[in-house]
Every structure is written in C-alpha cells, then in structure tokens.
Amino acid sequence: MKITVNGTETEVQGDTLAAALDELGYGEAKVATAVNEAFVPATARDRALSPGDRVEIVAPRQGG
Amino acid sequence: MRVYETEIASRLMLGTAQYPSPATLAEAFRRSGAGIATVSVRREAGGERAGAAFWDLVRELGVTVLPNTAGCHSVREAVTTAQMARELFDTAWIKLEVIGHADTLQPDPFGLVEAARILTEDGFQVFPYTTEDVVLAERLLQAGCEVLMPWGAPIGTGLGLTNIYGLRTLRAQFPDVPMVVDAGLGLPSQATMAMEMGFDAVLLNTAVAKAGDPAAMAEGFARAVEAGRLAFEADPMEPRDMAAPSTPVIGKAFLS
Numbered sequence: 218m219k220i221t222v223n224g225t226e227t228e229v230q231g232d233t234l235a236a237a238l239d240e241l242g243y244g245e246a247k248v249a250t251a252v253n254e255a256f257v258p259a260t261a262r263d264r265a266l267s268p269g270d271r272v273e274i275v276a277p278r279q280g281g
Numbered sequence: 282m283r284v285y286e287t288e289i290a291s292r293l294m295l296g297t298a299q300y301p302s303p304a305t306l307a308e309a310f311r312r313s314g315a316g317i318a319t320v321s322v323r324r325e326a327g328g329e330r331a332g333a334a335f336w337d338l339v340r341e342l343g344v345t346v347l348p349n350t351a352g353c354h355s356v357r358e359a360v361t362t363a364q365m366a367r368e369l370f371d372t373a374w375i376k377l378e379v380i381g382h383a384d385t386l387q388p389d390p391f392g393l394v395e396a397a398r399i400l401t402e403d404g405f406q407v408f409p410y411t412t413e414d415v416v417l418a419e420r421l422l423q424a425g426c427e428v429l430m431p432w433g434a435p436i437g438t439g440l441g442l443t444n445i446y447g448l449r450t451l452r453a454q455f456p457d458v459p460m461v462v463d464a465g466l467g468l469p470s471q472a473t474m475a476m477e478m479g480f481d482a483v484l485l486n487t488a489v490a491k492a493g494d495p496a497a498m499a500e501g502f503a504r505a506v507e508a509g510r511l512a513f514e515a516d517p518m519e520p521r522d523m524a525a526p527s528t529p530v531i532g533k534a535f536l537s
Contacts, residue, residue, distance in 0.1 A: 277321075280298055
C-alpha cells in the first residue's frame with residue numbers, strides 16, 4: 218500500500234507500523250514515531266497502517 | 282537553582298545546534314561548564330542513523346538534556362513533538378516552543394498556554410519559551426509550569442535584553458519562580474545584565490556556536506553568568522544622580 222513517510226509517498230508491503238519500519242531500514246534505530254499527527258509509542262508499533270497514512274519518523278538532533 | 286525538584290548546578294544552559302563540528306561543540310560545552318543541553322527531534326531516513334551518532338555525542342558531554350519543540354506552530358504539533366522527544370530522550374522535561382510569528386519567532390501565547398496545560402496533565406515538566414508578558418506568565422503558572430523562560434530578544438538575533446523594563450517587571454512580579462532568559466543573547470555582557478537583574482539562569486546557542494571561536498565564547502559566557510550572579514547576590518548599591526566622594530572629606534589638608 219501507499220503511505221507517506223516523512224513527507225514522501227512510499228510503497229510498503231507490511232501492514233503494521235513495526236513491519237513498515239523494518240522494511241524501510243530503521244531496524245533498531247533510535248527513532249520515535251507518529252501516525253496521522255498522533256504519537257505512537259514504541260510499545261504500540263503493532264498498530265495497523267492504512268493506505269494514505271502519514272507516518273513521521275524522527276530521531277535525536279541538535280537543537281537550541 | 283532548583284527546577285521541578287531537580288538541583289541545577291550551572292546557571293548557563295547551552296544549545297547544541299549550529300557548531301562548525303562535533304569536536305567544537307564538545308569543547309564549547311567543556312569550557313562553558315553548562316549542565317543542561319538543549320536538543321531537538323527531526324526526521325530521520327531509514328538506514329541514516331544520524332540520531333544515534335548525535336545521541337552518543339551528547340551522552341559523552343555528561344549533561345542533562347532538555348528537548349525542545351522548536352519550529353512547532355500549532356498546539357497539536359508541539360504536543361506530538363514533545364511526546365516523541367520524551368520517548369527518545371527518556372525525560373519528562375520539555376522546552377515548549379509554540380511559535381506564533383514566522384519573522385520574529387515570537388511565541389503564540391494562546392497556543393503556548395494550551396499546550397502547557399495538555400503536557401503538564403500528561404506528566405511533562407514544561408519549560409515554556411515565553412515573552413516578558415506578566416499576564417501570559419500568570420497563565421503559564423496556572424497551567425502547571427514551575428519555571429519560565431522569557432526571551433531576551435527574538436531567537437538568533439543577538440540583540441540582548443530588548444525590553445529591560447518588561448523583564449524587570451516580570452522578575453519582580455514572580456520573585457519565587459525560577460526564570461531563565463532564553464534566546465536573543467549575543468554577548469556575555471548581556472548575560473551578566475540578566476543575572477544582575479535576578480534571573481536564575483540564561484540559555485543560549487547561536488551566540489556561542491556562531492562565534493569565531495565558540496569554545497572561547499562559551500567560557501566568556503560562563504564567567505559573565507558567574508559575575509552577574511555574584512553581583513545579584515551581593516546586593517548592589519543604589520544608583521544616584523549626584524556625585525558622592527568616595528575618599529573621606531574630613532582630614533583633607535587645607536592648602537588653598
């Protein structure tokens with residue numbers, strides 16, 4: 218299905234957030250996630266994805 | 282100073298952005314003596330692992346991290362960003378920014394209060410990036426904030442304390458609330474001034490990161506903050522308009 222990952226339309230095979238993260242190469246990366254503007258904790262990544270979902274994947278960065 | 286039941290030893294808080302290199306960042310932190318570092322969360326691509334590398338660097342600094350919601354313009358965006366930051370950095374602390382104006386990066390006071398309330402109820406310990414407005418300060422305290430972070434000047438300008446009267450009024454209105462002057466400082470003398478006025482700490486980033494020698498500037502700010510705090514604690518003299526001789530008048534030889 219087609220979803221949007223960090224603003225880019227992306228095709229994924231898996232039907233959960235965990236499966237999509239794995240498929241897209243995040244593996245054990247230190248990231249946090251949101252789907253459709255709502256935070257999804259790491260413990261809830263078995264959440265199902267639907268076509269058109271907007272997924273945000275972020276990591277620690279420099280900040281002021 | 283004590284914030285959210287945590288003793289904070291250094292009154293200088295430093296940002297981690299815009300340094301010419303990771304080594305310069307580390308050296309600037311070392312010479313600043315800063316105990317708190319602000320950090321952010323940003324998009325990461327699959328296989329990128331930049332987050333892990335940055336996180337390793339921050340851990341080596343041995344500082345407490347204060348994640349921000351920089352760049353967020355809505356309550357929802359700020360709340361979701363805070364929740365992601367809490368998970369990534371494993372801290373309840375959040376430097377809450379809800380920006381209301383693109384050119385001045387001025388906080389949106391209405392969104393700020395709403396986001397502060399939502400986050401406090403969700404267990405966050407909110408450090409709100411705010412203005413010197415006393416009404417807004419009151420609302421933030423009512424929303425559960427136990428610290429305020431008024432701006433000195435708009436972020437990244439280096440203009441110093443542009444509203445001395447407003448900042449002095451804010452400090453005087455809430456004498457027991459920890460306050461950190463956050464943003465707009467460009468020179469150590471401006472940090473000294475904030476500390477002399479009784480602010481508990483200063484937070485800066487660009488002034489150090491964009492200096493020709495960031496590590497030297499970091500040390501300059503560290504000394505400036507210490508000088509200002511000492512002066513505040515020393516109870517400064519009252520200024521007066523007319524001269525008053527400091528050398529004794531009595532006993533001067535009569536020679537005219």
